[in-house]
Amino acid sequence: MMPEIPEEVRAIKARIAEFVREELHPFEAEIAERGEIDEGKLSALRAKAREAGFSNLNMPREYGGMDLSVVSQVALEEEAGKTTNGLGYMVADRGPRELLDLASPEQIERYVMPVVRGETREAWAITEPGAGSDIKDIATTAAKDGDGWVLDGEKWFVTGGERAGFFIVLAWDGEEQASFLVDRDAPGLEIVRTPAFMHDPYASKHVELRLTGCRVPSSARLGGDKGTKRWFSLERIMIAARCCGAAERLVDLARSWSLEREASGRKISEYQAIQFMLADSVTELNAARLMTYHVAQVWDQDDPSILHGKTAMAKLFASEMAGRVADRAVQIFGGRGYMVENPAERYYRELRVDRIWEGTSEIQRLIIARGLLKRGAKAYMMDGRRHPG
DSSP: OOOOOOHHHHHHHHHHHHHIIIIIHHHHHHHHHHTSOOHHHHHHHHHHHHHTTOBOTTSOGGGTSOOOOHHHHHHHHHHHTTSSTTGGGGGSBOOOHHHHTTSOHHHIIIIIHHHHTTSOOEEEEOOBTTBSSOGGGOOOEEEEETTEEEEEEEEEEEETTTTOSEEEEEEEETTEEEEEEEETTOTTEEEEEOOOOTTOSOSSOEEEEEEEEEEEEGGGBOSOSHHHHHHHHHHHHHHHHHHHHHHHHHHHHHHHHHHHOEETTEEGGGSHHHHHHHHHHHHHHHHHHHHHHHHHHHHHHTOHHHHHHHHHHHHHHHHHHHHHHHHHHHHHHGGGGGSTTSHHHHHHHHGGGGGTTTSOHHHHHHHHHHHHHHHOSGGGSTTOSSOOO
8 A cells, every 4th residue: 555645745846746736847848959058047946946945855944844755755856856957956945964963063053954954965976987787896095194194096876976066975994984075176086077877968967076185174974874875775766656656657658649540440549559568568667666664654764674675676677667668668769769859769768877877787687686585575565574584
């Protein structure tokens, strides 16, 4: 069964859906026609979304947020998935809650609160040339030097780095990993380049950083690396939710087109081949949604023994499902599905990365397999919430 969504959240979800239809879908069309994003209009829409109350929904109320459950956040992230070009992030804008458990009061005041107030943005700098999905392989180092730290290393795919006022940099502090708050203008920090990607034009860039003798004060060190791991895992369930939203929009678009388009004197919706593609798509979407909401409930129950594996299952299945749905949608649209002006074409390119970032499909399979071998199948069934660890 799907979990109950609070009435307050259902109202926000409806307002987000309207914002996506009325504001973001027309902007999508403009971007497709121009081949680039109007940064002024993007900023104005972000401000409008913020004024509408679509920011900091995950943050505690004492920090200006709504303290929504993960189930509620997933419900809103679904709506965020119903727009391309990365525009959906503005309507389900989660604040840096993971930093609250790690940051000192001084760090919260200096770094977290400006993000909450919309004065700046943060960016997580984790992936490296030789380390992606498995963060144990990172090579960036942090050496204690007097009253500060010296960071050395490279970071790739730093999403949002072009606008970030500071970075959360994961590094090895001797035998353990630690995260450091690094200001954009810190000496020794260089933005090397801003690569182009298949899903461009996109609302966020993914910059490459180089830290060469980058000196930060002792106060820049965060309290452990659990925040990074939690951020990774939570983002995986949100990717699953956005994939469900994207797939739902694609199914609706493909369905509507099949009812309009004629071939050989018949609506293509009358052809069994088209019907089968639509049926497979909506069936897989329904399964992905059930799994995603189930895992969101596990998050809210805070059962850490199975959380990692179940989150991996949701991310794996939903991201691969969305890729298949996008492929079928392009096929149903035919030549028109290959045109940039068609959302199916944009989704076909954009959804591909969901099988890569925040942990590849292969890494998700490893996580699932290791948990299965340790605990058995029952632990991962939808009624297996409590079990021997």
